[in-house]
Amino acid sequence: MKGVYDILRLLYHKKNIMNVLEGNYITKIYGKEDNKVVALDDFSIEIEEGEFIGVMGSSGSGKTTLLNVLSGLDNADSGSIIINGNNIGELNKDELALFKRRNLGFVFQEFKLLDSLSLQENIMLPMILDKREPQSMKLRAKEIMSLFDIYKLKDKYPWNVSGGQQQRAAIARAVINEPAILFADEPTGNLDSKSTRVIMNYISKMNKELGSTILMVTHDPFAASYCDRVIFIEDGKLSIEMMKKGDKKNFLGDIIHALSLSGGAVDEI
């Protein structure tokens, strides 16, 4: 049942703010009867344009499920997901695939680049699939590779460059079509601390300079400290929501404190 606060919040947002994403009362259940797992339990979230939001929580709390359901990679059992005014639950399979390609960007822990293509070809792939004009594709690829300082690596293959460089190429590919929102699931999970810092600086630059809206799932408080807002999930529900006040270092301290309160998750770092 919706509480008064939930109804007021919905009315307020309908009147005043056009969110990039609204997830309303989402439930996701895996399995049946004795094996039933409620991975998301009546979960609601709103993400404004240009926001950089981090999702944290202990292992199995529902972080990846949330990212998958909000981005249309998986279906919710109930609730609605509205992205740029489109209810993605109402799209058929083909419409959803096209919507995702045109409006959403994805970055994963595994870089998921194609080994048979150069970095430039990998990065241009979403534009090739959209049958864009070759010259404009190359110009856009150059622009985005320069932003991530990998233009000089454009003819190299993924197996020729470091993990951090591969992830920079994967992020460039994810944002080349200027998605409404970038979904990143543990983007630094396969990187050492030096490469993590580099990647987070690029993701932050993209958020600040291109105004990209980003939702990032992470276990890493350092990575989360780059966000404007961090939410913690426990048992498929929102447990803590924190806004960045002050600088990254202060926010890191706040996040570590919240992690220690949320049931020993600090041990998993």
Ligand SMILES: Nc1ncnc2c1ncn2[C@@H]1O[C@H](COP(=O)(O)OP(=O)(O)OP(=O)(O)O)[C@@H](O)[C@H]1O
């Ligand atoms: N395909 C699936 N089938 C059955 N149960 C699943 C499936 N995917 C996830 N779950 C369960 O749903 C719950 C939430 O899982 P989810 O992967 O979203 O958590 P998480 O917070 O991302 O975990 P981690 O940090 O370990 O990646 C867990 O109890 C998990 O075991």
